[in-house]
Amino acid sequence: MTKSAQGSAEPRNLVRTADLPEPEMPGQQVSESAYRRLRHMVVLATATVSLLPLAITVVINYMQFHEALQAEAVDPMARLTLNTKRSLELFLSERRSALTFLVHDRPFAELCDRAALTRIISNLNRSLDVGAFVDLGVIDDDGAQLCYSGPYELEGRNYSDQDWFHEVARRGTYTSDVFLGFRNSPHIAIAIKHDRPDGGFYVLRATIDAEMLSEQILTAGLQPTDDVFLINREGILQSPSRHYGEILGQVPLPVPHYSPTVEVVELEDDRGRTIFMSSAHIHISPFILVQIKPAREAMGRWFSLRSELLAFLFVSAGLILAVILWGSGQLIRRMREADERRTALYHQVEYSNKLASIGRLAAGVAHEINNPLAIINEKAGLLLDLVTVGPETEHKLRLVTTVDSILRSVQRCKKVTHRLLGFARHMDVQNETIDLENLLREVLGFLEKEAEYRDLTVSFRVEDDLPTVVSDRGQLQQVFLNILNNAFAAVSEGGQIEIVLAREGVDNIAVTIADDGVGIPEAHLQQIFDPFFTTRPGAGTGLGLSITYGIVKKLGGTCRVESEVGRGTHFTIVLPISREG
Amino acid sequence: MDQLRLLFVDDEEELVSAVVERLELRGIDGVGATSGDEALHFLRESSFDVVVLDVKMPGIGGLEVLRTINRRHPEVKVILMTGHGSAKDNEIGRRLGAVAYLEKPVDLEDLLSTVDQALNPEGGGPDGR
Numbered sequence: 148m149t150k151s152a153q154g155s156a157e158p159r160n161l162v163r164t165a166d167l168p169e170p171e172m173p174g175q176q177v178s179e180s181a182y183r184r185l186r187h188m189v190v191l192a193t194a195t196v197s198l199l200p201l202a203i204t205v206v207i208n209y210m211q212f213h214e215a216l217q218a219e220a221v222d223p224m225a226r227l228t229l230n231t232k233r234s235l236e237l238f239l240s241e242r243r244s245a246l247t248f249l250v251h252d253r254p255f256a257e258l259c260d261r262a263a264l265t266r267i268i269s270n271l272n273r274s275l276d277v278g279a280f281v282d283l284g285v286i287d288d289d290g291a292q293l294c295y296s297g298p299y300e301l302e303g304r305n306y307s308d309q310d311w312f313h314e315v316a317r318r319g320t321y322t323s324d325v326f327l328g329f330r331n332s333p334h335i336a337i338a339i340k341h342d343r344p345d346g347g348f349y350v351l352r353a354t355i356d357a358e359m360l361s362e363q364i365l366t367a368g369l370q371p372t373d374d375v376f377l378i379n380r381e382g383i384l385q386s387p388s389r390h391y392g393e394i395l396g397q398v399p400l401p402v403p404h405y406s407p408t409v410e411v412v413e414l415e416d417d418r419g420r421t422i423f424m425s426s427a428h429i430h431i432s433p434f435i436l437v438q439i440k441p442a443r444e445a446m447g448r449w450f451s452l453r454s455e456l457l458a459f460l461f462v463s464a465g466l467i468l469a470v471i472l473w474g475s476g477q478l479i480r481r482m483r484e485a486d487e488r489r490t491a492l493y494h495q496v497e498y499s500n501k502l503a504s505i506g507r508l509a510a511g512v513a514h515e516i517n518n519p520l521a522i523i524n525e526k527a528g529l530l531l532d533l534v535t536v537g538p539e540t541e542h543k544l545r546l547v548t549t550v551d552s553i554l555r556s557v558q559r560c561k562k563v564t565h566r567l568l569g570f571a572r573h574m575d576v577q578n579e580t581i582d583l584e585n586l587l588r589e590v591l592g593f594l595e596k597e598a599e600y601r602d603l604t605v606s607f608r609v610e611d612d613l614p615t616v617v618s619d620r621g622q623l624q625q626v627f628l629n630i631l632n633n634a635f636a637a638v639s640e641g642g643q644i645e646i647v648l649a650r651e652g653v654d655n656i657a658v659t660i661a662d663d664g665v666g667i668p669e670a671h672l673q674q675i676f677d678p679f680f681t682t683r684p685g686a687g688t689g690l691g692l693s694i695t696y697g698i699v700k701k702l703g704g705t706c707r708v709e710s711e712v713g714r715g716t717h718f719t720i721v722l723p724i725s726r727e728g
Numbered sequence: 729m730d731q732l733r734l735l736f737v738d739d740e741e742e743l744v745s746a747v748v749e750r751l752e753l754r755g756i757d758g759v760g761a762t763s764g765d766e767a768l769h770f771l772r773e774s775s776f777d778v779v780v781l782d783v784k785m786p787g788i789g790g791l792e793v794l795r796t797i798n799r800r801h802p803e804v805k806v807i808l809m810t811g812h813g814s815a816k817d818n819e820i821g822r823r824l825g826a827v828a829y830l831e832k833p834v835d836l837e838d839l840l841s842t843v844d845q846a847l848n849p850e851g852g853g854p855d856g857r
Contacts, residue, residue: 517811518740521833525746528836532753561833 182479189475197467205460212452220445224425225409228438231364231375232409232427238363239322239432242279242355243337245271247320250341250351258285258351264296280353281334286312288347297354299330315340315350322432325357325385325395333357333394357394361386364436374439377429378402385434391416400424403435413442495694499625513564520560527553566592580615581623583648583658583722590627594635602641610649616656617725622698629695630660630718637664637716651721655704659719667710675708733757733775734843737767737793738782738809750836764788768796776804778843781826783810783817791817794824805846809834 249258249267257263264283272279282297290307306312315321315338323336338352364375364386377385382402384394391398399417403410403426411425421442428435443450531550534543566589584607591598591605598605634644644662651657667675676696699706703723710716734756736747744760751758759776761767764787767779779797783790790808797804808821811832818829827846830839 514811517832518743521738521811522740522743522746524833525743525750525836529746529750529753532750536753557833565831 182483185482186475186479189478190471193471193475194468197471198464201460201463201467205456209453209456212456213449216446216449216452220440220449221411221423221425224423224438224440224445225411227369227375228409228425228427228436231438232429232436235360235363235377235432235434235436236430238360239337239429241275242353243320243322243339243431245275245279246337246339246351246353250339255285255341255343255349258349259294261294261296261302264294268296279355281356282354284352286338286350286352288316288349293349301329304329311336311338312350315352316348320431324379324383324433325360327395328354335360357386361394370440370444372441372444374437376437377434378437379433380435390439398437400437400439403428403437491693491697495697498694509567513567516560516564520557520564524554524557527557578617579620581618581620582615583613583623583656584609586620586623587627587646587648587658590624590631593628594631597635601635603635603638603644604642605644605646608645608647613648613650613656614724616722618702618722622702623722626695626698626720627658627660629691630720633691634660634662634664634716634718637666638662639664654724655721656724657719657721659717661715661717663715666712666714666716667708668712672708672710676706731755731757732843732847733759733777735759735761735767735770735776735779737761737764737779737785737790739763739785747836754840756840764790764793767793771797771801771804775801777847778805778807780807780809780839780843783808783821791820791824794821794826798825805843807839807842807846 253263253267264285268280268283282295282299282301284295284297284301285293286306287293290305290309290312292302292304292306295302295304311321311323319340321336321338323338325333325335327333328336334354334357336352336354338350340348340350342348360377364377369375374389374391376388376391376398378398379385380402382398382400384392384396384398387394388398391400401414403412403424405428406426407428409425409427411423413421413423416422416439423440423442423445425438425440426435527550531547531554534546534550537543587607597603631644638644642663644660647657647659647661649657649659675692677693696706699720699722705721707719707721708716709719734751736744736751736758737760738744738747739762741760741762744762748758748760759770761770764785767781768788770776771779779793781790781793790810794806794808797806806826807828807830808817808826809830809832810817821829828842830842
């Protein structure tokens with residue numbers, strides 16, 4: 148028969164539902180650490196894509212500015228070094244040319260005449276505008292000074308054991324380092340070798356005061372902290388220096404390698420100062436011109452620009468980071484709220500579905516029971532009819548009372564099944580006219596046994612001529628069942644629950660469910676409508692009131708709660724008399 | 729008034745037989761049918777004043793039988809009866825012209841008063857809703 152087939156259909160459905168694979172857990176709460184991880188990732192990714200280009204730009208700017216400003220500082224320095232190098236070279240070559248001219252122009256005999264030498268010196272010193280020679284001497288190929296004119300007593304000296312003599316004999320010309328020599332005063336010597344027709348040679352040697360050389364070094368445009376001087380290839384000072392020692396002292400700086408042009412390097416000196424050193428080798432001499440400029444002076448503009456650049460970098464990086472942190476915080480907060488809303492919604496749907504399933508199951512059971520109940524009812528009725536019309540027997544009265552008792556039991560069963568059916572029937576019906584008092588009494592029917600068992604008193608106070616409301620019966624049943632359940636949980640044995648129905652304003656009806664239970668602490672009152680908030684961990688999902696709140700809002704109503712610890716709680720649901728929309 | 733002729737249709741044979749016997753004890757000519765087909769057959773064979781119809785039956789359901797009665801025997805009053813009080817069925821039944829709608833288990837006295845009201849609507853009182 149179809150009926151019995153139908154009866155087994157429900158449980159089979161349930162089994163099938165339970166066998167379904169787990170859904171994707173939309174209702175699962177996302178953990179705190181997951182949000183933290185997500186936030187770290189967002190911050191890291193955003194910071195990388197925004198700070199990296201900034202950092203690259205700043206680094207490029209840094210390098211370009213540094214290069215430009217260094218060039219700006221170094222170029223004039225190199226120019227000055229080059230000019231000084233040229234004038235020094237001119238100075239030395241002028242003097243060498245003069246000597247070369249002499250050895251070619253004058254016969255050896257004249258050069259060996261002291262008076263003639265003295266005249267030549269005075270003429271030369273007159274023609275070369277910056278002064279010329281201190282003395283002049285002629286030395287034969289044995290190294291002996293044949294003739295000498297000058298302020299020192301050097302005639303007859305023998306130079307054959309001196310390096311410079313061998314050098315000039317070998318190469319033809321020679322320009323010496325600064326040295327003290329027999330006269331014990333710093334000077335340089337320029338010597339020219341000339342071959343004689345008899346196969347021998349002689350050397351014309353002139354000396355120049357080292358001071359004269361120093362004067363050739365251009366000092367115009369030099370700052371007090373700058374320095375310019377000459378050194379030889381061993382690093383011995385050939386002219387006085389402002390900061391690196393006296394003449395003939397060892398300069399505490401590395402000797403520049405040979406280069407045909409001006410070289411500028413940045414290095415740290417013996418006092419720990421960062422300096423620019425520009426250097427140039429002086430042609431046909433052992434001299435190296437060195438110019439020193441402290442980097443601090445040269446790069447003054449660079450240092451201030453660098454500070455500005457770094458300040459810009461840090462300020463903008465700070466701002467960007469602050470915005471990223473703030474933004475990601477907001478983003479994650481919103482996400483979290485959305486997740487929570489979604490979870491709550493999911494639970495609400497799940498809850499409603501569960502309720503609907505229970506409703507359907509209850510309806511199925513009730514329906515199945517109603518049929519045999521109808522048979523019992525009719526058979527018992529028939530029995531009663533037969534006994535009533537039949538002859539008087541000694542058991543007649545007992546039979547009648549027994550059948551009556553059966554019929555009363557059937558009536559009780561009928562009440563139960565009808566209540567179940569009533570509950571299920573309104574599961575998906577929307578917007579009907581509802582008498583709130585009836586609805587509340589219907590819901591209370593479910594809690595009747597508990598009330599009786601715990602000796603609870605539930606009383607009604609209903610305003611006269613209270614209008615019906617247009618609303619969703621099933622949803623309202625859920626709302627009131629939930630609040631009544633909470634009220635039942637709050638009161639102790641023998642507790643009182645009062646349900647007050649009254650108009651609120653013109654368009655609303657307020658349903659207040661007041662209990663004299665434990666009450667809700669003020670700190671919890673703000674949170675009781677929040678999803679997952681519960682004061683009885685383990686006893687529920689903490690979703691009941693949040694779902695209630697959601698339903699009431701959906702129905703166009705409002706919820707409010709007043710409570711005092713130890714005195715009880717008043718839950719008020721305000722519903723519009725007619726639903727709009 | 730002639731003897732009242734009532735056709736009681738339900739797929740539970742036990743219920744049908746008990747009701748028919750109880751009707752007879754009350755002097756009502758009760759006929760039982762355990763399916764829609766059987767009910768329509770009886771309706772073709774003889775005439776009835778009232779048909780009490782279970783909505784949910786295997787084969788031809790109560791509402792289907794009701795439509796056929798409306799077409800072929802418009803003078804017959806129909807009272808619907810169901811084990812689950814679906815508001816939708818009630819609504820459809822009323823639109824199809826059922827005079828009343830009862831929820832199982834039906835008390836016989838209630839049924840008879842509903843029948844009485846269906847046959848004598850001008851007799852006053854509630855219309856059996």
